[in-house]
Amino acid sequence: MSVTAAKGFRAAGVTAGLKPSGKPDVAVVVNDGPEHVGAAVFTSNRVEAAPVTWSRQVVTDGRVDAVILNSGGANAITGGQGFADTHATAEHLADRLGVSAGDVVVCSTGLIGELLPMPKLLAGADEAVETLSAEGGSAAAEAIMTTDTVAKEAVSTGDGWTVGGMAKGAGMLAPALATMLVVVTTDALIDPTQASEALRAATSVSFDRVDSDGCQSTNDTVLLMASGASGARPDPAQFGAALTEVCTDLAQQLIGDAEGAAHDITIETVHAATLEDALEVGRAIARNNLFKCAIFGQDPNWGRILAALGTTKAAFEPGRLGVCINGIQVCRDGGVGDDRNLVDLTGRDVHIVVDLDAGDETATIWTNDLTHDYVHENSAYST
Amino acid sequence: MSVTAAKGFRAAGVTAGLKPSGKPDVAVVVNDGPEHVGAAVFTSNRVEAAPVTWSRQVVTDGRVDAVILNSGGANAITGGQGFADTHATAEHLADRLGVSAGDVVVCSTGLIGELLPMPKLLAGADEAVETLSAEGGSAAAEAIMTTDTVAKEAVSTGDGWTVGGMAKGAGMLAPALATMLVVVTTDALIDPTQASEALRAATSVSFDRVDSDGCQSTNDTVLLMASGASGARPDPAQFGAALTEVCTDLAQQLIGDAEGAAHDITIETVHAATLEDALEVGRAIARNNLFKCAIFGQDPNWGRILAALGTTKAAFEPGRLGVCINGIQVCRDGGVGDDRNLVDLTGRDVHIVVDLDAGDETATIWTNDLTHDYVHENSAYST
Known part of the structure; x- marks a missing residue:
């Protein structure tokens, strides 16, 4: 269930034709509220992809309504056109969802240095919006895979609230951060500051301690969205522990599926x-x-x-x-x-x-x- | 010819039985003078092998009479016994050559964490002393090979003087320094300070700029010995250029023979x-x-x-x-x-x-x- 385990979220994963393999390659996760808290951490690579530049700005106000993720192309080192494509993707999804583009996070993964085929991507976004469902978590987790051999999902439950997440990543895994895209959702009532602090604390002892091949990506993003739909306000320490548990579980799934690994x-x-x-x-x-x-x-x-x-x-x-x-x-x-x-x-x-x-x-x-x-x-x- | 290209040097390479392959594994290079100038640079790895610890001390006074090198065992992380073995090796060779053990450099390469079979090594030293010759450079270069597929030798000549060298190394090659053992000899008249400064300048733009696999060794040593046997005192810049030429040539031979490399x-x-x-x-x-x-x-x-x-x-x-x-x-x-x-x-x-x-x-x-x-x-x- 992963990102749809918590109440207040719908997700979808569809095949837009970005991958030559014909496998699913576009995922959307929407936070239906009532709250729309968002926080994220990004790669520390100084050569960052267009979607990272965009999404850094999106999360500064602590609000995120939705995220769109694509595999089949990193949109990294693609200059002004690449950034315009990311912007257009956010505008397109925001329009379909009736939210502000400034509250839509965009994540991309795949080959660096190639522009995305925008008509395919936007058509995929449309199809994803049409198929959004509270049971869509696993389809979303599948659509963000690149060289991953299995989808990565994890869930932890508290007293009336839930944290769930999905991740992709199998190579270019190195601290701060690995080539990984991670979306974690929760229906707990938390404010933006708590979300940001808890996410930084959790990633510092989970994703930041994974080092598959020492190679750092241009696209890494770990996004936390909180809907408040459970109505439960958890003890901060308990919430942090659950978030850390989900992040650690996903981090270990990443290493367990690292490219070519035998140990x-x-x-x-x-x-x-x-x-x-x-x-x-x-x-x-x-x-x-x-x-x-x-x-x-x-x-x-x-x-x-x-x-x-x-x-x-x-x-x-x-x-x-x-x-x-x-x-x-x-x-x-x-x-x-x-x-x-x-x-x-x-x-x-x-x-x-x-x-x-x-x-x-x-x-x-x-x-x-x-x-x-x-x-x-x-x-x-x-x- | 390598280390015996310059006048005043004899060398030998013999099979002492340290390598399971039965290939040559002990080399000796002797400076017959009239001068006995020596300088060296060593690995910056903080976990350094016993022969590095020993040889650092040997070169502090700027005098080196001979060097003994073995493949088939690194004598690294071998504790007090490993250091005692290096000391005994220097004493043994010094006794046979009639010099002071404090002027004998020792170099080892091979597996870390195993003690050397001392009776075999000392018998090999004896045999090497018996076969020392002014034509022994290539035999010495062969005896220091580990996973190298070819022996590495280089020579540069100045106005009446010569610089020649040999090197081994095919893996664990990374800056400051790679798993490499290098001996360079010259018959130029140079003083210890000039030798040390010229060697540091030459290695900084040659061996220090080789990075095969990012892995730094515990045993790297680059030794320069000067006999003064040519009677010629070169212009410092010309000498530096010739030394840099030999070091660069050897460094590129190291990369050209790097383990498994195809490019x-x-x-x-x-x-x-x-x-x-x-x-x-x-x-x-x-x-x-x-x-x-x-x-x-x-x-x-x-x-x-x-x-x-x-x-x-x-x-x-x-x-x-x-x-x-x-x-x-x-x-x-x-x-x-x-x-x-x-x-x-x-x-x-x-x-x-x-x-x-x-x-x-x-x-x-x-x-x-x-x-x-x-x-x-x-x-x-x-x-």
Whole structure:
């Protein structure tokens, strides 16, 4: 159900013909109120796509009535025409829905550097509006997929209110943010400031801690819409926890479906002096191609973990480091630990613990291995 | 001839049995003087191997009499025993050569986190000493290979003096420095300060601008030894130029033999506000796995170049960026340029020009594509 699990939302997913595959490629999610609170976070990539530039402006007043998302084209690095196309898309949908274009978020994903086929996209928007339904969440989740192999949906319920969301993303996944489009809806009564703060807090410990391939997208958007339709005003901490739960669930679904991945890798950095140190170490390891290839090869080559660690500015003494891989402490006190041949990497889940012995902070980064299939997907197709 | 091209040097390469393949794995280069000037630069990885820790100390007084290099084991993250083994290796060679252990540089390359088989290594050192010869340069260059497919040697001659060098390295190649071991010799008369300054200047525009896979090693060492045997004291600028020529030649040989590479990629960043900006942009692109996969697939996917550029702090306006791939300007004024289908990526050499339109600085980074063979080499074998 995802984005239509909460009351006050309708959604649709249709095939507009943007994708050569003929699969669904346009989704619309509408907030029917009574409230129309919106908040979003966007890519920190300085080369941002036209829809990101547009949508940043839309959310500044804390109101969002609807979002239209398309796969089959990123509308990134498309100059003035690209921005005009995004604007026209918002105007078109707003007109059909009887709302203001300034309250319509636009998201796009696909190949960079190509203009969108606007007649197809606008016809798709029309069809989506005609098929909007309170059961349309899954169709919307399907229509935003690119190289994803499965649709990603998650729901969490509170005391009389619900949070639900959908996500797409399988490559170009790296902090702040990954090539991901995420829409989360709730029928809880929350104000715009609370929505914005809760969303930032939730993304900082979920999507921001996913690093599939170290590559940051031009189009990332995480949108939260709140309808207030439940009439229930949740305790802020409980709402934040539910939102974080949905975001974390979706983030882990993204990593679980990362392009070509054969292992899901959790990198837990413990006893760091600061949270920033723990995150820097986790990301440095997550981005190390040699480490990622070793895990693909089921090779507990922990030297590559320490070589990656050594490139960071984190506080540590080399002689006090420890590394565990799936429960086997292969490195102890900065030297050789237990026999690396005891490590079992045949399963899909890999758990790395890096002990900096420098403080009390901990952070976890989720990543995946580097495989033949990743190279194949990203060399054989333009995405 | 490489390290024995200059007068005053003898070298040897022997098989000590450190490599399971049975290929040569121990090299020795001796400076017979009359002068014994030495300078070196090392990895900036904070997790450095025992031989790096040892050799940093050796070169502080500007004197080096000999270097022993082994493949088949990195002696990295091997604790106190690893350092004791490096010390014992230097003592052993010094004893055989009648020099001080404090003037013997040690270099190791291979798997991290394993102790070296010392009896084999020391027996190899003995055999190398027995076979030292003024024609031994190529044998030494062969003995330091790991996943290299060819030995790397280069020579440049001045007015009565010569600079020659050898290098190994095929993976873990990233700035400051790559997994590379490099020995450069000269018979020019230079003092330790000149040697050190010239070496730093030469490596900063050669080895430091190679970025094969973004992964930094624990063992990188570039050593310069000067014998003064030519009796010629070169003009410092001419010497610097010859040293830079040898280092650049070796650096490009490293990229040309990078693990699994199918394309050699030159990334030239022009019109940058600062040299640092130009280098940051070049490296960000060189480390972008999606870009590297696209080039492997002969796909001129320039959006991935701009997405990588957008993650940097370099000065630029998105609307003024330009990108040329092999002479076709696929991006102009931050938007779509000429038809990407005009780009020919069938050849091995790829030349990317990124125009920031923000100043007058230029820098070039050399990298390679990300291929199935890279994944295979680094997943199927522990290196």
